[in-house]
Amino acid sequence: MNAAREDDSLRRGRAHRRLCFLAALLPLVLLIASALGAVNIGFADLRNLVAAPAQVPEIIRAVFWEIRLPRVLLAALVGAALALAGAGVQGLFRNPLADPALIGVSAGAAVGAVVCFFFGWEGLLGGWLLPLAAFLGGWLAVLVLGIFHAGFAAGGTAKLILAGVALNAMLGSVLGFFLFSASDDALRSMTFWTLGSCASAQWPQVVVLLVFLAAGIILLWRNARSLDALQFGEEQAAHLGVSVPRVRREVIVAAALLVGAATAFAGTIGFIGLVAPHMARLLLGGLHRLVLPGALLLGAMLLVLADLGARTLVAPAELAVGILTAVIGGPFFLALLCRPFSAST
């Protein structure tokens, strides 16, 4: 008994150390991504940008402050948001494969955002209407999935994914219809909405995303222990004193907020919400108080690195970032399919 407790605290200590390591790694990744790009900035100029701005050519200053830094930060925030949403949805549905993009939440958010663009409303409410519309779209998509989930509560992992496939197909056609009927100026290209891009990053978006991310973090954090209890099943969680409907409501709103804001500014980016939470669980164990911050940090780093690839691999042209996340995420997803599902929950 004593030995088991000691073992447990040992394991927890190791998880905390690893979390600290991830937290220290993120600034390093941000620094590297800020230094590299199509325009050569380098670490010396990077130091001077802060220490002695006058010594840096004006063009470099403009590129760094107006283009690269907002883009790196946007990528980090979008990655964090998608990873957190993935961790939350996977916990809620008790399904290790529930990636917001795979099960149609991102597509719902994209439809919300595209409708907003379609009617020319993207600038309303000081630019806040766009992420709110995407939030609504994503929220409706999760609600629809929730209807199916109640029907196969006894752990039908495959069914959720299949419902997601159907939802994705339907929302994809709605998306296609709006993009088809819109004039070219009203909307950016289909590639943006299906494969994502951080290329249009601007400071106001970074601020808006930060607010949405904070709201998502608060909602998920206060439900972290309830999500742990939920892993034993809804009935057991209720016996443990968890108000299951409330947890469900709050986690769904959190996921929709996170995916909505991310999708409104960066399009549909797949697999971050799948890969980051899984890596977090492998490194830190299954407790949500560890998985959530771990997924946040890993998601941020993954997308910053993927975006770094998107803007440097074929420079001076750009790749859609979704191509790169799928290259990493696709094989990862297949590997997960090969494992017995019970092992990862």
Place this chain on the structure above:
Amino acid sequence: MLRPAIILAVLLTALTARAESVRIVTAGAAVTEIVSRLGLAPQIVAVDTSSKYLEETRDKPDVGYVRMLGAEGILSQKPDLVLVSGEAGPPPVLEQIRAAGVDVVVISNGYTLDNIDDKIRTIAAAAGRVEDGEKLITKVNADLQALRSATATNEGERPGVVFLLARHGGNLMAAGTETAAHAMIEASGGRNVCASFSGYQPLSAEIFATATPDFVIVSESVGGDDTQLLARVPGLGATPAGRQLRVIRVDDAAFLGFGPRTPSAATEVALALRKP
């Protein structure tokens, strides 16, 4: 004593010449073509993917698809001037390039032959080649005059025309209204038989039950001879165009680009449409 002075003078002239040579990035095929026609091809440092077909710009760095440009990629080519067509974007990226202190000039599109001179004038003014611009405009106006006389003698009913666009995977699409092809069919003295829909639509045999084209216009880059082409489209063989193998091949960059070569491309088609 004299030699260093001469070297210095030579160096200085070389330097000022360098400073005068403006570095240009272009996006949009017609824009790139006009810039080359103004004799500025050596100063183009990068182009978008759609401009790669031009001989002069084939080997220039590629800044990507015209609608998905990247600000940093373009700025990394150290341009002094960025000339883009109306569809270039995303809009925030153009703003970012402007914010970095580089001139961005957007040359608006439009499926009409009437504003090619405006496009040339805008580009010539931005690049400081007003005189060359006027020369090119004179040539374009002469071509437009030739087109007018080629279509003026088309009397009676205009021949029915269908324009087929080859999409990736070999699928052929027909051009409806609100397309460059539609505007060009009209400008060449033809009548678009697919005016019942807008945009490019996949072909179905039913289109040709009501629309009977006398001519088929297709890009010269589409493979196969005329018989093979007509066989690929169900229903087309039974139309007048199909029975008599009346297929007109065009250079689609010139025919659909609304650039300096477009009027003469239209004239060629207009002359072909007059053949019985």
